[in-house]
């Protein structure tokens with residue numbers, strides 16, 4: 001459920017007509033609904049009731065500071081994976097005590113910055129990262145809170161490129177060796193062991209893989225307890241899927257009820273790192289049809305957005321719904337491939353869509369709030385799109401469209 005709906009035959013973002021937004025700010029543009037964002041965050045937070053928990057929004061899904069700020073005001077925590085994301089969340093008003101730092105390859109400067117600001121916890125993914133954090137914390141004279149991201153070897157049953165919890169994936173520490181790592185950590189002078197973390201993949205539509213991972217994490221936590229290593233939290237990562245087409249993902253409330261039932265009375269604080277489930281359906285990408293190009297084998301609608309704006313279809317063959325902004329077109333319904341102007345055969349946003357199209361029409365690509373703008377690029381020297389947020393009948397420009405000179409900003413000619 002989101003707040004992008006038709007009124008008569010015109011698409012609205014909350015109470016603002018999408019076409020009016022394009023008249024003011026041009027195409028292509030990303031439009032987000034603040035109400036949807038807040039609703040999705042609350043769906044996670046409210047479901048925990050009195051159980052101690054912290055929702056740490058995964059910033060990589062959409063890292064615009066206005067989005068982060070809306071969530072920070074609700075009391076959200078944040079899951080970050082780089083110095084850039086750390087600076088973003090701090091700029092947007094996040095509480096350092098609610099920041100967890102994941103990532104397979106944290107550099108020294110990144111660790112130092114996070115230690116200086118006093119983040120809540122590092123999710124360690126490599127054995128030698130523990131030694132690096134201990135050393136750097138020692139240099140600064142601070143204690144680092146850590147948890148290990150364990151790889152529970154659970155099949156998330158999702159796209160192989162976004163499955164992360166199998167033995168052959170690069171993420172986390174093999175759960176077999178976790179006990180040894182925890183013992184090592186517990187003996188270090190500048191380390192405070194606070195939790196366990198796992199994240200098995202993205203766009204999961206079933207609860208069972210999460211529960212399998214929880215079982216393994218819980219059993220590890222209990223083994224640690226028996227050795228006198230008491231953990232404060234279990235971080236179960238993100239990964240809950242959304243409906244793009246006909247998937248029927250578990251709702252956050254149902255998922256969290258299942259987790260709480262499995263935890264049966266244990267008082268570990270639960271951390272979750274949802275990204276897509278909070279922001280995915282809170283955003284659309286709007287694009288204009290530049291040309292219609294019927295050919296002998298296919299009908300192409302060439303639009304002004306491309307794989308550099310939204311790479312998911314090209315990268316994962318992801319399917320995202322494409323709908324007209326105005327349902328007025330008198331055109332005949334036909335089957336179209338919606339493609340961008342980039343010089344790649346893989347540059348498509350949707351294939352074989354039944355639409356009534358005319359040149360100049362506006363189209364909205366739904367479910368674009370997550371891994372849309374945050375994965376965009378300047379490929380083919382295309383300035384990145386504007387981003388806007390609607391709150392009721394108010395419209396805010398939250399990122400200006402890039403201007404051409406930004407494309408070569410920082411580049412230098414030879415003398």
Ligand SMILES: Cc1ncc(COP(=O)(O)O)c(C=O)c1O
Nearest residue numbers: 058199202238239273274275276
């Ligand atoms: C460590 C970690 N946490 C959280 C997320 C967020 O995942 P999702 O957007 O599927 O909720 C990811 C991305 O998959 C991740 O790598």
Ligand SMILES: N[C@@H](CCCC[NH3+])C(=O)O
Nearest residue numbers: 060162202203312370371
């Ligand atoms: N970028 C991916 C998800 C990857 C999640 C990052 N750990 C997507 O668009 O579905």
